[in-house]
Amino acid sequence: MVQASMRSSNMETFKQQKVEDFYDIGEELGSGQFAIVKKCREKSTGLEYAAKFIKKRQSRASRRGVCREEIEREVSILRQVLHPNIITLHDVYENRTDVVLILELVSGGELFDFLAQKESLSEEEATSFIKQILDGVNYLHTKKIAHFDLKPENIMLLDKNIPIPHIKLIDFGLAHEIEDGVEFKNIFGTPEFVAPEIVNYEPLGLEADMWSIGVITYILLSGASPFLGDTKQETLANITAVSYDFDEEFFSQTSELAKDFIRKLLVKETRKRLTIQEALRHPWITSEGEVRAPEQRKTQPTQLKTKRLREYTLKCHSSMPPNNTYVNFERFAQVVEDMAQVDQGCRALVGARDTLQDDVETLVSIFNEKEAWYREENESARHNLSQLRYEFRKLESLKKLLREDIQATGASFGGVARKLDHLHTQFEALRQELSADLQWMQEVMISFQLESGDTDGLGAMFHQDASDSLPELLSRSHTEEVLASLKL
The missing domain is CATH 1.10.510.10 (Transferase(Phosphotransferase) domain 1)
Structure with a gap:
């Protein structure tokens, strides 16, 4: 319970403000796996301190960064100590990615x-x-x-x-x-x-x-x-x-x-x-x-x-x-x-030569170590690039197939449109032909009536039936022809 209370207290006392609003951040003094230390100057007093930026772990599953509990423990211990031979904690800030400890500036080196x-x-x-x-x-x-x-x-x-x-x-x-x-x-x-x-x-x-x-x-x-x-x-x-x-x-x-x-x-x-x-x-x-x-x-x-x-x-x-x-x-x-x-x-010339040789061997060793590390990183990057190229080629292939499908569909619609235009032309010609025939029949019927003098008898009925049937025939013929053409 005491530890839980202490952790809660630490969380409350971390200032949720930008450290840059209160300190001018200067040169880098050192760094570790998940922390970097920079020189800083407090704006209000002009006093110099060391700002230790500790990268927070973003999730429990991640291994990058320092977990919240470990940061709180370090802050808790630093707040308890005050001794001439131990570094002093001045303040603590927190942002989305880091906890920043403002520490006593220790500038004399190791x-x-x-x-x-x-x-x-x-x-x-x-x-x-x-x-x-x-x-x-x-x-x-x-x-x-x-x-x-x-x-x-x-x-x-x-x-x-x-x-x-x-x-x-x-x-x-x-x-x-x-x-x-x-x-x-x-x-x-x-x-x-x-x-x-x-x-x-x-x-x-x-x-x-x-x-x-x-x-x-x-x-x-x-x-x-x-x-x-x-x-x-x-x-x-x-x-x-x-x-x-x-x-x-x-x-x-x-x-x-x-x-x-x-x-x-x-x-x-x-x-x-x-x-x-x-x-x-x-x-x-x-x-x-x-x-x-x-x-x-x-x-x-x-x-x-x-x-x-x-x-x-x-x-x-x-x-x-x-x-x-x-x-x-x-x-x-x-x-x-x-x-x-x-x-x-x-030092004598031999001693200087030996020292220089040691330095050269050390630098060669460093170079070899870094070269191996860069080679490994390069292989990883090359593999990732190869994967990206493969995925890009797949997308290009799919894009080509889709374009061909669109072109085929467009061509099919063009053929249907041409057939409809042709049918429309045929229909218009048939309509005009039937209209002409109908008009001729009407004229024949009228002349027949005039010659026989029968306006209410068989001639009138024939005229009425012809008048009703011809439009129906025209409509049915046109519809069947259109359907027949579409089936073709």
Whole structure:
């Protein structure tokens, strides 16, 4: 009943007005499968926000768009949260096809993109960013809200032009409120970051977010993804088997405390996985720079190279699903440009050649993927065109047959009309002939009467019978002749 009431409330508070009447819509900031985010400016205040246009599913049978219940859930959760490390919802509008969320503008870009631009990264810096992520997740978990989609692209910076940028968690499209005593199962999220219980379709809770934080920390410190395989199936198999290690090539400069923090998050059994409170109390988070061995503390903090993190972000941004082509090309170009600026003058010729070769291979891979997709679309279009041509030819054939039938019918009517004209001519000639004969007979009868002097006798009767019978004969003869002609 509480959930039903909440859904009803959400429906009432969506403004059934054009968002363009209140905001100037600007450039595109990003897009997903069924949503696009654009920069906007509020007309009344001049303040800038981000407008997230979510395409509504038009029917239950359709798979295109987001169903009403999921949109309402995201809005409901965003209206409940208010924390420095979580994006803020400003307003909600709705039209026939979209629900538009007016959100806080987070313009500093992704955390990993920001760190990839650095030449090196200390563990202290990494810890400060992980701590902000934990603070935001802690706020959510105290409200029994699980994000369920924690990954680098959903960890943004409010403003990257300050020494320690402020982190914002975004995209609550998969977030759920976890209710005590209510079992919740689902399969969603990005395979690289999902917890084993999601893969195995087991009851889900707040623990799934902690696994994702472990994966994010592993990538942040090494530039390598712990479970990523060559295929989606291989990645999911690595997750369920918790198959990962701390390769010396990637973790030679990483402290044992950092590795311990990751180990205690990447635990298959949810009861043994660190909770958000335990993660915040972990020595690697609370030590504030005391993460190195005693003999290292007198020296400068160990700097983690970010070369592999750059390669990781480049690979991620080069993944281009058909519905996200423009955005990913733009981000890919930006990453390449940033890499060129950071590495200019700092790399040897061989290193530059290797980087260029990797970029070429990546572009070739992208081209091949897009070419295959366009080929498939072209085949589908060609098939549809062939069907249309077939239907057109059928219609042309039917049209030709109909035209021939009309011409035949017209010719038949023309023949009937000519026969009628001929009969009319014959009738007119016969009528004139009979009229002449009748007149002659009348004259004969009159002369006969005059000669005999009998006006009331046999002559008069004969004259009367002839006068009555001749028109009848004329009429009957004409009718029978016409009928006989029509039968011919």
